[in-house]
Structure formats: C-alpha cells, structure tokens
Amino acid sequence: MATLTKDQAEDRTTTTAGPAARIEHVSKSFTGPAGGQLVLDDISLDVAPGEFVTLLGASGCGKSTLLNLVAGLDRPSAGAITTQGRPALMFQEHALFPWLTAGKNIELALRLRGVAKAERRPEAERLLDLVRLSGAYGKRVHELSGGMRQRVALARALAQDSQLLLMDEPFAALDAITRDVLHDELTRIWRETRLSVLFVTHNVREAVRLAERVVLLSSRPGRIAREWTVGIEQPRRIEDAAVAELSIEITEELRGEIRRHGQH
C-alpha cells in the first residue's frame, strides 16, 4: 500500500464503497466503583477515503477511547462502527517489540497479514525506505532515537496495508524539532499513499497543521462540539499565519468548552 503507484491508489479509492470509517451514534460508558460513567455520547463521524481528520479535545473527552473503538480493541456500548478491514494503529509510545530489529518488527506485521516469506524482506526495506530509514533494518529498537522509533512504528503500521491509519497522539512524546519534521514526513507519506487518517491530539496547532478537517470534542462526556474544514494548502508549516489564525479560533472554542466544567 505504502508505495502504491498513483494509478493503483486511485483504483483502490474508486472500488471502495462508502467512507473509510463510519462512526454512527456511538456511545461508550465504563462501569466503575461509582456506577456507570458515560465517556462518549452519541458520536457520529465519517472519514472519507483519503481524508485526514484530527480529533481534538482536552483530557477526559474520550478521544483515545474513540480510537480504541474504531481500532476494534474495545466495543461501543451503543451505536455502530464500520471500517474497511482492520485499521492500522499507531500509539503515543512507539510500541515496537524490543526483541526484534526494526526490520523484523515490520516483517512481523507482514507475516501476520499473510505475506509470503520471500516477499517480506524486500517489502520491509521498501517501507523503511519510505520513512527514510533505509539503514535501520538491522537496528535494535533501543539503538534508535525517539523520532526514528516513531518512523519505524509508522512503517510497521503501513505494513498492515490498511486503508485507514489511526494515530493516538503519536508525536506527543517527541521534542519540538523532531515533531515538526515528522509532521512534514507524515504529510508527505499521506499525500503519497492517499491513506485515510484519523489522528487524535490535544495540540491545536498540530491538528490544524496536519488535517483537512478538525473535529473538536467536548469533555465528560465526549460529544462532537464543532468541526472545521481546513482549507489551507499543503504543504503547510506550523508557523504559517493561516495555521495560527485558525488555531486561535479553535483554541478559543476549546477553552470555552473547558470553562464550562469549572462553572458547576
């Protein structure tokens, strides 16, 4: 999927019926010692094929919970989620397996997908090449920097050949310089592969920098508060005036949502 030619990518989107992910009236509550707690309340959201959507919200908005539901790691209490096949998921922590080299981590994903043995190594090298880590095949996870680990994790996620990539604050633990570079990298790879991306973050600038559409969730319970379509042309920079302008507008809205919680 990762290095599909443009024709193949277009072919894929035309044969795909409907959105890459459809979230319909999804609610989720967890039963705790204090009774049931509603975390997500009636969320409906479609991610179109090839679309980049960020889910934005303060803590307690259930954005990671929603991502887990879409990933199939948990079941919604009400509502339905449809995806085209099993989505790929990237975590805040790289979640690479430390007993395998970078290359073997990717090959494990290929193997679990059923790729024939002879094709795994070249495919893994191709994916590493895509995230510009051609030399890292034989490296152990602890020999890689934080940014490199996340790029290997991205390559491993791409190895799943899924049309939907879920990202749970994947750059939150990185330093600002590395994060900035990885934003450029993710945008480049997204544009090359035409994947659908659902990206969770609490960083407004990051959301605006990356997405075609920003969805703001309110907290406790998580509801969709507002949506923005980001019309700024890619490639963008996080410093762009247009990015800053929209970020201010969204931040105001986000702060309003947060303030409501201090009022009762």
Added chain:
Amino acid sequence: MASTDTAAKGAESDDLAGLEAGLDALDTVQSHRTPVSEVLLKKVLPPLVAVALVVAVWQFLVWAEVTDEGSLPAPSAVWDSVSDLWLQGTLLEVVWTSVSRGLLGFLLALAIGTPLGLLVARVKFVRAAIGPILSGLQSLPSVAWVPPAVIWLGLNNQMMYAVILLGAVPSIANGLVSGVDQVPPLFLRAGRTLGATGLKGTWHIVMPAALPGYVAGLKQGWAFSWRSLMAAEIIASSPDLGLGLGQLLENGRNNSDMPGVFLAILLILTVGIAIDLLLFSPLERAVLRGRGLLVKS
C-alpha cells in the same frame, strides 16, 4: 498532482530528507561492547581475589590450630584428595555422573514446566486452580520428596529424576508465569492491532515478551534441579546408582574422611556455579542486551 510542482516538491523533499538525516545522526545512541581487558579487570578479578582471601583465612585457621585436623583439614589436604581422585581417573566420572543426571533432569523439567507455566499464565481457570499450589511448592524443600520417591520408585535413577522434577518444574513454571504477567499491555494491544490474537499472539508476542522472566525462571530452575539432585544422592546412595557427587560426600562422612567431605562440597559448589556462569548467565545477558536492558556500569 500537476507536473509543474513536481520540481518544487522534489527540492522540498530533498530538504526534508537532509534535515531528517541530520536529526537521526544527532539523536542516535552509540552502543558499544566493553573491551575484554576491562571485563577481566572489573568482573573476573574481584571474585578471584575473594576466593584467594577465603583460602588464606582458611590456611591461617589451620596454622593457628583453632580446631583439630579431623574437623578442619588443611587446604593442601583437600588438594591432595582432588589429585588422588584425578589420578585414579574417577574425578571426571563422578562429576559427569551428577552433571548428566542434573542436566537431563533439568531438560525434562523444562519440557514439563514450560507448557504448564503457559497454561497457568493464560488460562484463568487453571491459574485459579493450581497457581497458588505451584508457587507454594517452591517453598517446599525438595529433600522432602526423597522418602516418598524412594518408596514409589525404589533406589534408581527414575527416583532421582522424580525429585529433580518436583524441585525444578515449579520454578520454571513460576518464572514463565511472572514473565507473562510482566508483559506490558501495550505490546498486547499492538499485537492485536497487527492481527496477533490467540495462539499467534502467544507465539509472536507473549512468549518473546516474557523471555526475560522465563530465563530468570530457568536459572532458578537449574539451581533447584542441582540442589534436589544432591539431596537425593546423599540420602539414597546405593552401589547400583553409580558414584555421584552426593554419594561422594556421603562416603566421606561414613569414612570420617574430612578432606573428602570438603572436596565433595567444593565440587558441588563449583559445578553449580560453573553451569550458571557458562550457560545461564550468558543466556540471560544475551536476552537483556538484545533489548537494551543491560545497564552500563
């Protein structure tokens, strides 16, 4: 994508590649292995000094005649009985009799303890049923199994293996259980999103992730195998069984041959340490080093 921005995009992409290469170079951790001379100086020398000190104190006590020679033989007397045994050609035979029993028993314990540990770790009912018994068994001295084993199986090698198994299987199984319990949930979630569920998850994710705990269990399992075997050999000595280190110790006691007793104890200790140093410690270090878990001192 219009062809007009291809050139601009290419330049921008090269820019990013260069930036990234620079960041990678700056951030990469250099890992290196310590040179042999440093290992010798820091790891080998201190225990040698300690052994030399113990022998010196021992020799001093003999010279000072704190007790009679029947209770505390001189180091030289023990050395003489080593060379006697060597000259008779029986030293290696005695050691091999015990070591081969110990290792074979350990391998059997491995073959039983591994699936057992996996069952206890992964199946809730099995864990609730036999988990507490399994960890309780670890605190039961394996010498307690010798009398029933002799009654059930008689004075033979099967009895020895039974005692080793009863001592080592709980250790190996418990090591694997705690290894599995310590697998970070993140690995399991990551495995599930990659499609590693059920047996595939156990094979590709749980087992390798639990390896450090498992190897620690193996190390302990070996110690228990060796101890159990010595208990069995001391209690159940019989001419049919062949002379092992435990019998050598027991013979020394029967003949009031104190240098022989010391010799047997030292040999038992040496074999236990040697197997650990040659087999299990390198295995443990290799596992930990591969994961970047060895702390550089």
